[in-house]
Amino acid sequence: MGEFTHVTVLLQEAVEALQVKQGGVYLDGTLGGGGHTEAILRQSGPDGVVYGIDRDWDALRAAGERLAAFGERLKPLHGNFHDAKALLAAQGVAQLDGVVLDLGVSSFQFDEGERGFSFQEDAYLDMRMDQSCGRTAADLCNTLTQEELTRIIRDYGEERWAARIAAFILQAREKKPVETTGEL
Structure with missing residues (x-):
């Protein structure tokens, strides 16, 4: 690190x-x-x-x-x-x-690929400010419903295409779990 x-x-x-x-x-x-x-x-x-x-x-x-x-x-x-x-x-x-x-x-969080905030480096999809607790972004991508993912992406990412992105995540996880920033 x-x-x-x-x-x-x-x-x-x-x-x-x-x-x-x-x-x-x-x-x-x-x-x-x-x-x-x-x-x-x-x-x-x-x-x-x-x-x-x-x-x-x-x-x-x-x-x-x-x-x-x-x-x-x-x-x-x-x-x-x-x-x-x-x-x-x-x-x-x-x-x-x-x-x-x-x-x-x-x-720092963006620059350190292992933190999983950045797409500049393919790393485990973590995205937690406190890595000692809570669920990772990979956990959320692989367990939440499309509606829950849409809400998170829309509300926290301020992304107007949130529903479409959530649908793509569900489609991808049918083939294999979404685990890295590159896969996301």
Whole structure:
């Protein structure tokens, strides 16, 4: 697996909008490569804290390494930003001074063929942000009904040809399970 890299978009604008203050407590609900978190830690020093949530263990590891110089001021948490309230409560955090969410998939997930997000390399069809839980895209392609596949492709992929694509998936899996990005 390669090095986790991600170009943070709108970094200055996002951090400026937070109005970061020294000693503040912040949440980066999508820690990723740690770009926003690094800027917040710098501006909130010497005692500001950032809780960084990510579903991707590789992202947590990489951000921890990248931001090691900030020591205990970085509080990485494994999970989904949807569960931020419970994750923060478990840490004893009752109030935040600001929150940032950089939603989407990072370039790392696309660049690493083994993650199964990209068609640039034929690899196992995984597509999970957290590879330690949940069903893979291959599982879904091979078990869901045409209607369920259509809904997922339409709602999450914003694909106008979702029904047609779902029909092709069902047709392909009649011959053999759809298991790789190339097959999909």
